[in-house]
Amino acid sequence: MTRDQVLRDLQNRFGDDILDVFQKSPKRVYMGLKPRAIAWVGEYIFRELGARFNIATGTDTPEGIEILYHFTLEDLNLMLNLRVLLDRENPVIPSLGKSIEAVNWIERELMELLGITFDGHPDPRRLLLPDNWPDGVFPLRQDYTEWDDTAIRTRGV
């Protein structure tokens, strides 16, 4: 399939789930999705279109918590970025980690750093933070404040 056929195919199959399509450049397309749709759209792009999963990135934006899933279709030289926006008070999204092995760790990282709940994740443990890190404190949220009284934040000069 060509680039246009792929985009039209996705629009035909998942028209209800796709909120907006932004063609940034010939190599890069952003696609806004409803959060619950990521389970089947992501799996379709990975399994049927043969895309490679690069990484997922999370950001705490003023509108809410945003996750970008970066998929690459190498034959077409096309990068598909699936964008979902989650509610800051209750960020819940279905997990892709049970169907795509490579998503497993990045979802664990997003879970501990941004406090996103991945529904149905096969192994929801912490990945990077130490065991004595308090529950409910997410360091990459905008409203993060220092919790550790023993921390030293001066250079001593």
Next chain:
Amino acid sequence: MSLKLKALLKSPWVFHLATGSCNNCDIETLDCLTPRFDIERFGILLAGSIKHADVLLVTGSCNRMSAERLKVLYEQVPKPCLVVGIGSCTGSRGLFIDSYNCPVPLDHIIPVDAYIPGCPPKPEAIIAGVVKLIDKVGKG
């Protein structure tokens, strides 16, 4: 000077320990050990195990996970031993000073004998630092 310390200065074996650095200091440390700068001609040898080491070369800003491991490793070094902090991160944590994951500087975790500043320090600076440290310890 004690016999132990004298023997230590004759041919210090170093153990290289990265505590969450960006790897630039590690690359420069490696440059010191490989043929171009070759500090092995001064008797400084890279030890494979911490239990054979006399000098601990620490790089990086000591995050919460590695600080615990750093303490465990420091307990395993045969004493007397020297600790050298390589790079700005070990001195002041550099630009990671406000990071949620770097609560305390290196010298609040283990005692440090010498700092080699720079981001990353050149191999010449590392060699100069090691020579100064040996001089300092030699004079007592």
